[in-house]
Amino acid sequence: MDILAFALSAGLAQIFTNIDNLAALLGLSLVMGPWRSILAYMLAQGLILTAAMGVALGANQVQFGSAGLLGLIPLFLGMRGVWQQFGSAENSAEQGFSGRTSLVMTTVLFLSLSLDSFAVMTPLLVESSPVYRGAALMGALMAVVLLGAIGLVFTKTARPTGSWISKFERLAPYVMICAGLYVLLDSGTDGL
Numbered sequence: 160m161d162i163l164a165f166a167l168s169a170g171l172a173q174i175f176t177n178i179d180n181l182a183a184l185l186g187l188s189l190v191m192g193p194w195r196s197i198l199a200y201m202l203a204q205g206l207i208l209t210a211a212m213g214v215a216l217g218a219n220q221v222q223f224g225s226a227g228l229l230g231l232i233p234l235f236l237g238m239r240g241v242w243q244q245f246g247s248a249e250n251s252a253e254q255g256f257s258g259r260t261s262l263v264m265t266t267v268l269f270l271s272l273s274l275d276s277f278a279v280m281t282p283l284l285v286e287s288s289p290v291y292r293g294a295a296l297m298g299a300l301m302a303v304v305l306l307g308a309i310g311l312v313f314t315k316t317a318r319p320t321g322s323w324i325s326k327f328e329r330l331a332p333y334v335m336i337c338a339g340l341y342v343l344l345d346s347g348t349d350g351l
Contacts, residue, residue, distance in 0.1 A: 165291050166298030169283060173302035176276040177204070180269055181306050187265060188314035196314075197307050199262050203269030204303040207277050212296060215284035234336055240275075241333070 180200060187196040280299060284292050 162290060162294045165287075166294040166301075168298070169280070169295035170298035170302040170305075172279050172283070173276060173299040174306060176279050177273070177302070177306055180204075180272045181310060183268065183272060184306070184310040185313050187268075188310060191265070193311055193314040195262055196265060197310055199265035200269050200310065201303065201307055202262075203266045203273055204276070206266075206270060207273045208280060208296065208299055208303070211277055211280040211284055212292075214281050215287075215292060234340060238336060241336070 180203075184196055184200050187199075276299075280295070283295055287295060
């Protein structure tokens with residue numbers, strides 16, 4: 160049961176740090192068509208999760224004394240996000256994308272929006288034992304597929320999304336702070 164709960168928490172972390180990607184996916188899908196944007200989104204998320212797992216496996220081989228200190232990265236980025244939410248007005252400048260935007264450029268856009276996911280998933284995977292690491296990766300992959308499916312459904316129905324996306328996006332810094340604190344604490348999911 161604890162492995163399932165850990166997978167669910169990793170999936171939720173992936174969702175909350177990808178709300179900005181979902182908003183971009185919805186906008187780009189209407190301009191570029193759903194399949195190219197969803198493919199770019201999935202490719203970017205696959206690269207981010209692969210890189211996070213690569214760092215986790217590499218850190219596991221290096222055997223640093225305090226891998227838990229990697230929790231400082233999402234903690235810092237989360238606090239920075241909270242500071243930006245309260246310190247400055249929302250910047251609503253939209254970037255224009257033509258229908259000819261390439262798959263590579265769109266993937267790079269999604270990669271740039273996914274650094275918070277990388278910052279959360281990397282220390283989470285580094286600090287976890289192999290069983291929990293696999294569960295976290297599966298939870299994150301299921302979240303990626305879920306968000307891609309949501310993007311596809313919304314583009315097929317072409318209904319306006321309203322302000323609920325921006326409300327969920329505001330939660331991402333808090334999720335990063337929680338993930339950072341979790342990694343800094345010793346827990347039952349830590350590797351031996």
